[in-house]
Amino acid sequence: xxxxxxxxxxxxxxxxxxxxxxxxxxxxxxxxxxxxxxxxxxxxxxxxxxxxxxxxxxxxxxxxxxxxxxxxxxxxxxxxxxxxxxxxxxxxxxxxxxxxxxxxxxxxxxxxxxxxxxxxxxxxxxxxxxxxxxxxxxxxxxxxxxxxxxxxxxxxxxxxxxxxxxxxxxxxxxxxxxxxxxxxxxxxxxxxxxxxxxxxxxxxxxxxxxxxxxxxxxxxxxxxxxxxxxxxxxxxxxxxxxxxxxxxxxxxxxxxxxxxxxxxxxxxxxxxxxxxxxxxxxxxxxxxxxxxxxxxxxxxxxxxxxxxxxxxxxxxxxxxxxxxxxx
Amino acid sequence: xxxxxxxxxxxxxxxxxxxxxxxxxxxxxxxxxxxxxxxxxxxxxxxxxxxxxxxxxxxxxxxxxxxxxxxxxxxxxxxxxxxxxxxxxxxxxxxxxxxxxxxxxxxxxxxxxxxxxxxxxxxxxxxxxxxxxxxxxxxxxxxxxxxxxxxxxxxxxxxxxxxxxxxxxxxxxxxxxxxxxxxxxxxxxxxxxxxxxxxxxxxxxxxxxxxxxxxxxxxxxxxxxxxxxxxxxxxxxxxxxxxxxxxxxxxxxxxxxxxxxxxxxxxxxx
Numbered sequence: 001x002x003x004x005x006x007x008x009x010x011x012x013x014x015x016x017x018x019x020x021x022x023x024x025x026x027x028x029x030x031x032x033x034x035x036x037x038x039x040x041x042x043x044x045x046x047x048x049x050x051x052x053x054x055x056x057x058x059x060x061x062x063x064x065x066x067x068x069x070x071x072x073x074x075x076x077x078x079x080x081x082x083x084x085x086x087x088x089x090x091x092x093x094x095x096x097x098x099x100x101x102x103x104x105x106x107x108x109x110x111x112x113x114x115x116x117x118x119x120x121x122x123x124x125x126x127x128x129x130x131x132x133x134x135x136x137x138x139x140x141x142x143x144x145x146x147x148x149x150x151x152x153x154x155x156x157x158x159x160x161x162x163x164x165x166x167x168x169x170x171x172x173x174x175x176x177x178x179x180x181x182x183x184x185x186x187x188x189x190x191x192x193x194x195x196x197x198x199x200x201x202x203x204x205x206x207x208x209x210x211x212x213x214x215x216x217x218x219x220x221x222x223x224x225x226x227x228x229x230x231x232x233x234x235x236x237x238x239x240x241x242x243x244x245x246x247x248x249x250x251x252x253x254x255x256x257x258x259x260x261x262x263x264x265x266x267x268x269x270x271x272x273x274x275x276x277x278x279x280x281x282x283x284x285x286x287x288x289x290x291x292x293x294x295x296x297x298x299x300x301x302x303x304x305x306x307x308x309x310x311x312x313x314x315x316x317x318x319x320x321x322x323x324x325x326x327x
Numbered sequence: 328x329x330x331x332x333x334x335x336x337x338x339x340x341x342x343x344x345x346x347x348x349x350x351x352x353x354x355x356x357x358x359x360x361x362x363x364x365x366x367x368x369x370x371x372x373x374x375x376x377x378x379x380x381x382x383x384x385x386x387x388x389x390x391x392x393x394x395x396x397x398x399x400x401x402x403x404x405x406x407x408x409x410x411x412x413x414x415x416x417x418x419x420x421x422x423x424x425x426x427x428x429x430x431x432x433x434x435x436x437x438x439x440x441x442x443x444x445x446x447x448x449x450x451x452x453x454x455x456x457x458x459x460x461x462x463x464x465x466x467x468x469x470x471x472x473x474x475x476x477x478x479x480x481x482x483x484x485x486x487x488x489x490x491x492x493x494x495x496x497x498x499x500x501x502x503x504x505x506x507x508x509x510x511x512x513x514x515x516x517x518x519x520x521x522x523x524x525x526x527x528x529x530x531x532x533x534x535x536x537x538x539x540x541x542x543x544x545x546x547x548x549x550x551x552x553x554x555x556x557x558x559x560x561x562x563x564x565x566x567x568x569x570x571x572x573x574x575x576x577x578x579x580x581x582x583x584x585x586x587x588x589x590x591x592x593x594x595x596x597x
Contacts, residue, residue: 013591060592065428067589088430099421105343116336117429117436119329165429 003076004039004062004169004201010070011057011225031057032225034071039169042199044191046206046216046233050322054225055205059171062203063093075169089118091169094162096177098154103147107138107157110146111164118165132160136190152183159190169201170194176208184211191215209315219314221321228321233314240320241312246283246293249306253279257300264296265289278305333435338443341410345447355451363398366520367391384522389551392468396547397519399449399456403481404517404539406448407441407489408509414496423497427588433581434490441489445482453478470553477549480566484542487570491577497584513537518544538573541566 011032016024032054039045047055060066062073064084073080075087102110108129115125133142136156146154155175162170172191176184188211194200206212212219213233221229221236229236253261258272261281268285283289290309297304345351370390373379379387417423426436460466495505514520516530517539523531534540545562548554556563587593 057592063428065424065589066592067586085430088428093428095421099419100425102340102344102420102422104347105340109339109343113336113340114425114429116332117426117431119332119430121332161425 003041006035006037006062006071006073008071009035009061009068009073011061011066012069030225035222035227037220039201039203041201042195043217044195044202044204044215046204046212046219047222048212048219048318049222053222055222056173059093059173059203059205063091063171064088089165090167091171092162092165092167093171093173094158094175096174098151101146101154101157104145106143106145107133108142110157111160114161115164128164132163136160152179155179159187172202172204174206176206176211188215209318213314237312237314237317240317242286244285244288244312245310246289247308248281248293248304250279250281250297251303252277253302257302260300261296265292330435333431334439334442337439338446341443341447352451355448356455359398359402359452360455363394366394381525384524392465392551394520395456395459396550397543399453400481400539400543400546401514401519402452403445403449403485404488404513407445407485407492408505410441410444410489411492411496412506414493427585433585434578437493437581438486438490440493441486445485445489469550473549473553477546481542481546484538484566484570487573488538491573494577494581494584513539538569541569
């Protein structure tokens with residue numbers, strides 16, 4: 001199967017630390033350590049981690065902009081270091097933010113320039129520009145200078161630029177950074193289409209964990225350059241976050257009723273708070289306690305006014321992991 | 328074909344990016360024209376007769392032509408220092424990294440960038456020079472059949488120079504020092520205003536550093552003195568050697584710069 005395979009990937013930067021005006025000291029900083037990663041065709045893979053975890057360095061190594069200090073990257077069997085020029089034809093990278101475009105050029109002119117750098121020309125190039133601008137919804141603004149684009153439009157043009165060489169593999173570094181919810185949703189839908197309909201292998205980094213949960217087939221979580229977890233978003237959540245949270249608003253409860261609920265839900269943590277003529281219960285359980293609490297309430301003739309179940313999300317998993325690392 | 332496509336892409340990008348405001352014509356024409364006029368009138372108060380110290384090195388009657396050809400050559404070379412300075416913008420905008428993300432030949436991009444920018448920067452002053460020659464009645468002093476060859480040599484030399492500078496700017500975000508080194512010193516020591524032969528030995532040594540020195544010598548001999556290829560064989564060989572050296576150094580530095588960027592990730596620092 002053709003794919004991207006990174007084996008035992010490492011990157012060490014040498015940074016100069018100034019001691020005084022005349023002297024500086026070289027220090028080695030490991031940004032990525034022994035990372036193993038694969039991306040298959042049509043697969044969306046998430047790369048998560050706190051700031052400085054090594055996500056961008058990993059993406060730049062995969063896209064041939066950085067050489068790994070150790071390990072090996074093969075893309076469809078090609079060595080990303082030795083066959084860098086061939087690999088560059090297969091990949092592209094899109095970063096969030098408003099840089100990486102010529103602001104004084106129009107959308108069409110930007111795409112035409114980058115298309116020529118990929119060896120495209122004539123009718124083929126013009127057709128691809130037309131199709132991409134249509135795909136990202138910028139046809140009407142195609143002859144407007146980029147400096148007059150909104151943030152969302154610039155990001156959509158970035159996506160078009162990243163697709164100009166019709167790459168097999170696309171690396172998205174925070175592609176929805178700072179975008180409005182509707183524009184971010186549009187981009188997410190486009191990313192899904194690129195993977196599922198066009199079979200592109202996509203690596204995605206994002207701080208919006210709901211986005212990762214919605215899009216990614218598999219997720220790698222890295223911490224200070226090392227892999228700490230790799231699985232589907234669902235499995236990661238299930239393995240890291242053990243607790244379900246339920247918030248129930250009911251008719252005012254007597255102390256007797258509160259004790260009955262506590263007895264019926266042994267093993268769970270329950271907090272009661274009075275809200276005038278009603279009571280709010282906050283239950284934390286290592287299992288889904290919905291059926292149990294409804295059963296107890298029915299037995300005790302407690303009227304449930306509102307029930308809110310918060311299932312564990314990927315975000316909870318990351319927060320739990322981060323808490324563990326920061327503690 | 329591919330080279331031509333990249334050359335066109337770089338020229339068009341440069342035009343679309345730089346010709347955004349009509350003030351650009353000020354720097355393309357008014358500024359170099361002012362430089363020429365200022366230099367010409369700064370000679371006026373001095374003794375320019377046969378007893379002038381300059382007479383030993385040049386025909387003092389040819390001072391306007393000497394200055395005009397000097398400034399034409401200088402504008403060719405200086406415009407590419409400015410163009411290389413524009414690499415800082417590419418670095419800041421993140422587009423430099425995107426160029427290196429593509430499989431395009433880096434050396435082709437660097438020299439095409441120089442060629443594209445040169446074309447944009449010099450056509451107006453070249454036209455101005457021709458008009459001055461006709462209007463001032465000095466057209467007869469020019470050996471016109473040598474002009475195309477002179478301009479070709481000037482252009483090729485400037486492109487090699489510009490490509491080299493673009494590559495130097497890949498190394499560092501602080502390459503702005505080149506601006507200081509190449510503005511006034513290149514104008515003075517390359518023989519734009521005063522013949523290099525008139526310099527003391529240390530001045531002549533400095534002049535050898537600037538490729539413009541070799542180009543101007545040939546350009547003036549072709550255009551003002553009507554010398555032929557055979558007579559100029561020696562300076563041609565020297566110029567060819569200088570340009571070959573610059574090209575080899577450029578190729579070497581480009582490989583170094585990309586390897587360095589792949590090790591350090593410095594292409595995004597600004």
